[in-house]
Amino acid sequence: MKAKSVKTRPKPRADSIRNRERLLLAATKVFSEDTGQASLDAVAREAGVGIGTLYRHFPTREALFEAVYRHEVDQLFALAETLSRSADPVEGLREWLYANIRLVAAKKGMVEALQLVAHGSSELKTYSFQRLTAAIAMLLDRGVAAGLLRSDVSAEELLRALVGVFYSQGGKGWQAGAFRLVNVFVDGLCGPTRTRTQRRKSPGQR
Amino acid sequence: MKAKSVKTRPKPRADSIRNRERLLLAATKVFSEDTGQASLDAVAREAGVGIGTLYRHFPTREALFEAVYRHEVDQLFALAETLSRSADPVEGLREWLYANIRLVAAKKGMVEALQLVAHGSSELKTYSFQRLTAAIAMLLDRGVAAGLLRSDVSAEELLRALVGVFYSQGGKGWQAGAFRLVNVFVDGLCGPTRTRTQRRKSPGQR
DNA sequence: TTGACAAACGGAGGGCGCCTCCGTATAGAT
DNA sequence: ATCTATACGGAGGCGCCCTCCGTTTGTCAA
DSSP: OOSSOSSOOSOOOHHHHHHHHHHHHHHHHHHHHSOTTOOHHHHHHHHTSOHHHHHHHOSSHHHHHHHHHHHHHHHHHHHHHHHTTSSOHHHHHHHHHHHHHHHHHHOHHHHHHHHHHHHSOHHHHHHHHHHHHHHHHHHHHHHHHTTOSOSSSOHHHHHHHHHHHHHTOOTTTHHHHHHHHHHHHHHHHHOSSSOOOOOOSSOOOO | OOSSOSSOOSOOOHHHHHHHHHHHHHHHHHHHHSOTTOOHHHHHHHHTSOHHHHHHHOSSHHHHHHHHHHHHHHHHHHHHHHHTTSSOHHHHHHHHHHHHHHHHHHOHHHHHHHHHHHHSOHHHHHHHHHHHHHHHHHHHHHHHHTTSSOSSSOHHHHHHHHHHHHHTOOTTTHHHHHHHHHHHHHHHHTTTTSOOOOOOSSOOOO
């Protein structure tokens, strides 16, 4: 007997897996540049698969959004893991927050798509909330343990602050403002119990 | 010479005006019951006019949303005027807030439509914001002048609180919760500075 | 390797909504 | 009654959504 799980379905075929990934990638790209209203045909085309294949993997438009979103959340989580192993706890946190801003900024359409998704599956909401909270906690705790960050702000609170910044996403000056806010916040987290040992060197834009 | 404006366009034809109104009415109805995604063909059908007529009056989907929304805001403003002439300032305010809840509750699709509109014309945002603030101020000021309401909460603040309640619109218990919040708020406005002379008699649902 | 079959693929096709265009109807002026 | 600017209606072209089914392909056992 195969050392596989006890009761999962037979097995996924290799091309199936590959196509699923292609679709996810294509969807991320297409939804990002065009608005979230972009056609699913376009996604299939971009992925180089037939429209039927798209629908087999993601039966509804929302299923696709959701998958893309989950994927993104997981990436952010992974980034937090990486950063939490890097040298400086404070800069790691700052960098992660920057990454969030860049993510949102790069995906005009995503934001509205998310609102749509958010109205649906609350399971997804809790999933991503927990996942992101965990990511922040990872970064935060290290700084606190090292005595570099104040300990009276929870990961959840920080996340909420972040969400607030994103919701108010409006064109033009938004990104610069968001970076500024993050800086203010991180600097604030260093104080007032801590002397600020180091300040940001760059504004953060890439 | 006509006593009309100096440089406006000739004149609107009677049937044109009539159709515009019909369309607005139909749109309000259709968007309310179906989701905001409802087809424009359906709106034209409901209004009993050709699709071409709809497009002449409202060149884009958003133009139609916007017009509907403006219309609604104006109605709320008018209601505030009426209520501010009614007997009890406190109950007038409460009633107006109730009306807001009912409006949102009756229009599932509207909320998402608004988010769409909000992303666009910021002119509309400021317009409605000012208009609604004015409406609240009208009601509030009377209560304050009569010494029935505390004076340290501005109309703007009250409006923001209201918006917050609406944004979190989720099915089921939402409406009841919203009424409760309004009651809490109005009671609060009667203030610690004021002895609460009267409390609400009914929960507010109709 | 080869054969067989389930799984996955692709895309044609029917339906529908969007929007334009233009021939027809009519309100309002003379 | 006549005229004309204005508005109306809806057919038609286009693109998107989604289903359905004939074809291809990965996998496994022999």
